[in-house]
Amino acid sequence: MTQLPPITQKFVSHFGEMGSRWGINRTVGQIYALIFVSAKPLNADDIADALEFSRSNVSIGLKELQSWRLVKLKHLAGDRREYFEAPQDVWEIFKSLAEEKRRREVEPTLSMLRASIIETPANVADAHAQKRIQQMHELIDLSSTWFDDVARLSPETIARLMRMGSSVKTVLDMTDKLKIVRRKNKT
């Protein structure tokens, strides 16, 4: 597997760059990209070889990717090395990532914001700060629980929702009308 084919090569290197803009570093990004596009599971040596990273670097990178649930460990019969692969369904990947990000970054922020909100402000400046913090908390809390809710839907339902784009508004309005009609009929 020395010398990656051109499309793979380009993807891997770009993904490394993007990785560093997200929390993960270039190396980890490249390792993931390689596993993602690979047709079959890879072991640590395959990766170290293909990307020309040290074996230890790959080991650490794989650990990191496992902690994000982005790669799955797989054992091949008659080979005791550990092989890794990415889930086939891209939606599943997206969801793992979002969940993990929520757990690690969003939740701690929310608790901190909550803690600030229940404190008694010492002066007028802090009272204003608290109002602003409250606003931020509401926004983050609403979007994150919403995201969780949506993630629970089937990929097809999500796709359907997304394809509607901004025309969801029409649907919402329609629903409201229906509710009103029902309420009227009841009384």
Next chain:
Amino acid sequence: MTQLPPITQKFVSHFGEMGSRWGINRTVGQIYALIFVSAKPLNADDIADALEFSRSNVSIGLKELQSWRLVKLKHLAGDRREYFEAPQDVWEIFKSLAEEKRRREVEPTLSMLRASIIETPANVADAHAQKRIQQMHELIDLSSTWFDDVARLSPETIARLMRMGSSVKTVLDMTDKLKIVRRKNKT
């Protein structure tokens, strides 16, 4: 403004930590947090003073925040210094951030993925890689245009949509049924 009040203090320092998990660094995060909770616009000296950063550091941070459209420049009458404030509406803030992130990170990735997709695969490995890249492209493209669509809705409509959570499914199903009824009536 030396010695920040406790709630502000805590928020600012936590936000700095979070900032470094996102693309922005600790300093920039703290500067933003301070501006966000402040009741009135701040100038660079206020900030340098409150956070004990060097004046130049603040200047660079403010430039960065402006480029993300997270702070707005404001001139106060009879004072030629530049004052900065964060938009009042947290939804607006969220949208600016998302748009800017899309423009800087998502769009370049999409073009790169597109470029890979139209290339002719050199071998069977690259053909498989291309299929995977295609899947990733579809997912990112769909979510990002969808996000744009939703962002265009009014904050109230968005809030309404979010409050529905996973029960949107029921609405979608209802809509489908309505469509079917209409179609039947037509024919």
Next chain:
DNA sequence: TTCAATTTTCAGTAATTCGTGAAATTACAA
């Protein structure tokens, strides 16, 4: 057990990113 293959850890070093003070530039009042 023992042994060899594989994986992980870790100390040291390389690379990158951050923050500062000093100098340069800009903007405005006199």
Next chain:
DNA sequence: TTGTAATTTCACGAATTACTGAAAATTGAA
């Protein structure tokens, strides 16, 4: 203009983060 306050730029040292090779630990077969 000229002088001064405000802002930006930039080179450099400090701090942080990433990567490596060697050594230790783990795993499973014999």
